[in-house]
Amino acid sequence: MASVVAQVMKASLGRLGPGMKTGCSGGRWSASSTFKPLQSVRFYAGAVANADYTFRQLLDYKTWTYTYILGDNDSKEAVIIDPVLEMVPRDVNLCTQLGFKLVYALNTHMHADHITGSGPIGKLTGTCKSVISKHTPAKSSVYVDEGDIVKFGRFQLECRSTPGHTDGCMTFVWHEKGMAFTGDAIFVRGCGRTDFQQGSPKKLYESCHEKILTLPDHFLLYPGHDYAGHMVTTVGEEKKFNPRLTKSLEEFTTIMNNLNLGMPKYIDVAIPGNLVDGLIDEQKKASASK
Numbered sequence: 143m144a145s146v147v148a149q150v151m152k153a154s155l156g157r158l159g160p161g162m163k164t165g166c167s168g169g170r171w172s173a174s175s176t177f178k179p180l181q182s183v184r185f186y187a188g189a190v191a192n193a194d195y196t197f198r199q200l201l202d203y204k205t206w207t208y209t210y211i212l213g214d215n216d217s218k219e220a221v222i223i224d225p226v227l228e229m230v231p232r233d234v235n236l237c238t239q240l241g242f243k244l245v246y247a248l249n250t251h252m253h254a255d256h257i258t259g260s261g262p263i264g265k266l267t268g269t270c271k272s273v274i275s276k277h278t279p280a281k282s283s284v285y286v287d288e289g290d291i292v293k294f295g296r297f298q299l300e301c302r303s304t305p306g307h308t309d310g311c312m313t314f315v316w317h318e319k320g321m322a323f324t325g326d327a328i329f330v331r332g333c334g335r336t337d338f339q340q341g342s343p344k345k346l347y348e349s350c351h352e353k354i355l356t357l358p359d360h361f362l363l364y365p366g367h368d369y370a371g372h373m374v375t376t377v378g379e380e381k382k383f384n385p386r387l388t389k390s391l392e393e394f395t396t397i398m399n400n401l402n403l404g405m406p407k408y409i410d411v412a413i414p415g416n417l418v419d420g421l422i423d424e425q426k427k428a429s430a431s432k
């Protein structure tokens with residue numbers, strides 16, 4: 143066992159660039175500049191900050207929603223994907239601390255389990271525009287459709303329409319970094335429900351197989367939620383192990399039509415809140431003045 147641990151540690155240290163230190167001091171292994179640096183370093187954890195980009199995966203622990211911040215380290219422009227209203231101060235503060243200017247707040251769809259923070263982020267920053275699919279009834283600054291491109295700094299995300307959970311679901315693909323943000327289309331070993339908001343098992347199955355699982359196997363898939371502690375998966379993994387999407391369309395449809403899930407806890411406030419881009423205070427003021 144000791145030699146296996148030593149081999150793993152040695153292999154890990156071999157991936158460090160010159161000048162980078164490990165947290166191990168006084169042990170048998172130490173980093174040295176004799177190890178060859180990699181051309182690029184990929185992390186499967188919630189953050190990357192030593193490349194030309196910044197990546198953060200953030201959790202709303204009340205609804206198990208993931209929010210993502212992607213930044214261009216040169217221009218300092220950034221986007222945020224699926225912000226949650228209650229977590230807006232955390233997210234805006236983080237961007238301020240890191241020196242990023244948020245230019246877009248993208249919603250993968252009109253959520254039923256939480257209120258989006260995209261509108262309030264726009265108000266707070268004065269620079270950030272809300273983005274959502276044009277196939278939703280939600281208010282937004284920008285509407286996108288299949289094939290549209292969202293730019294931040296020198297980077298860009300491709301919008302892929304992936305309906306099925308809702309009609310207005312979008313997957314955002316960062317081709318250059320091999321990442322896709324799937325919202326509630328594909329989860330790690332699962333997928334979004336299809337029993338309300340124009341949900342359709344057939345549409346979801348086709349979206350996943352035609353728009354997401356056709357990406358290269360090594361692409362990282364970042365979901366909109368996880369309820370079991372997973373943070374990320376890959377196209378190759380889901381093609382092999384997704385217990386729903388590895389089935390035929392007929393079997394998938396039967397599974398999805400028999401989930402018997404309760405309604406999301408906050409649906410009664412989430413839908414009205416998301417129809418106004420999370421700007422619920424403004425809506426209340428407008429209603430009061432009528």
Ligand SMILES: [Fe+2]
Nearest residue numbers: 253254326334
């Ligand atoms: Fe959803």
